[in-house]
Amino acid sequence: MPSLPRSIAHLDMDAFFASVELLRYPQLRGKAVVVGGRRAVAPIEGDDFPHLRGYSGRGVITTATYEARALGVHSGMGLMKAAQLAPDAILLPADFDAYRHYSRLFKAAARAIAPQMEDRGIDEIYLDLSALNPAGSHDGARALALELQQAVRSATGLSCSIGIAPNKLLAKLCSDLDKPAGITIVAADDIPTRIWPLPAKRINGIGPKAAARLEGLGIATIGQLAAADPAWLQAHFGSRYGQWLHDAAHGHDSRPVVTESEPKSLSRETTFERDLHPRQDKAELSAHFTRLCEQLAADLARKGYLGKTIGLKLRFDNFRTVTRDQTLPAPTGDARVIRRAAGECARRVPLERRIRLLGVRASALSRRDAQPEASFAQPLQAELFA
Structure with missing residues (x-):
């Protein structure tokens, strides 16, 4: 093997x-x-x-x-x-508070076994097990997967599925093959039998539009994509993406497991059950606005960041989406400061239609422990939705 x-x-x-x-x-x-x-x-x-x-x-x-x-x-x-x-x-x-709690639990359990962990979201992670399986054996990989599953179940009462492969692209694809509570191990020699018969859209990075375009060109499976001439793919999808499609179909991926990465931004948003009018529903909008800013401030505090640029996102009842940003004199994690800045952003948007979605974002992040949080040099105007 x-x-x-x-x-x-x-x-x-x-x-x-x-x-x-x-x-x-x-x-x-x-x-x-x-x-x-x-x-x-x-x-x-x-x-x-x-x-x-x-x-x-x-x-x-x-x-x-x-x-x-x-x-x-x-x-x-x-x-x-x-x-x-x-x-x-x-x-x-x-109940996202509960989901975040169990997310922290399962990640801590996995990290205790395999410290080389890349956090990819609330319910998924990558782990580099190479040092724990130096011989690269299937038996060693399966033993580690079983240990991880047992640790996660003990910590959370929940099950997980694990794919193990030579790289991240194949591992992610494999983790979905034997759900729930599955373990799938694929080496390079297994690609023709285990991977090529699968639909091309199963590859992470081939979205609905690309999948539909591939099908229109007669390519439905990963195997058919692997057999396509790279120059032909580049002619239809551009040089960069076309080459990536060819490499992905052959199971090539050199990306490392990134154990530490700095987020570029943090955001919170909500879609309303009914469209809210900027004037007639001002009190309800204000309550949502305040809650989002408080949640964003809590996210910043939990992750240990401050944000220097505060952004607002609005989607209206005609599905038009607008965003506005304001850069502050100093980074902040204060919900009141975030709310004032986001309110100033809202003042730059003509509010003539009902609002379907409201969101706030903090970007230009810096570590909270790297600098003291400064206050504004000048007071901001009263915020919108007050």
């Missing part, structure tokens, strides 16, 4: 948000459950769970149990469309 020159793992939590909800409501195990929309004000009591049937609103699915996915619903689908496909599925609102 061919060895692994590098042992790179992609650990992906199984239906993460839904699985966290099942810890809270174990009586729902084995049922079609969809997570989406807002957290209820009061906790659900007994077995009186809402269903998708009759849902009305603009919410989207955050995640769903595998039983619900079998009915055709998936992440990113509108809840109203999901209600047509799976009217009897149970609908639970998202």
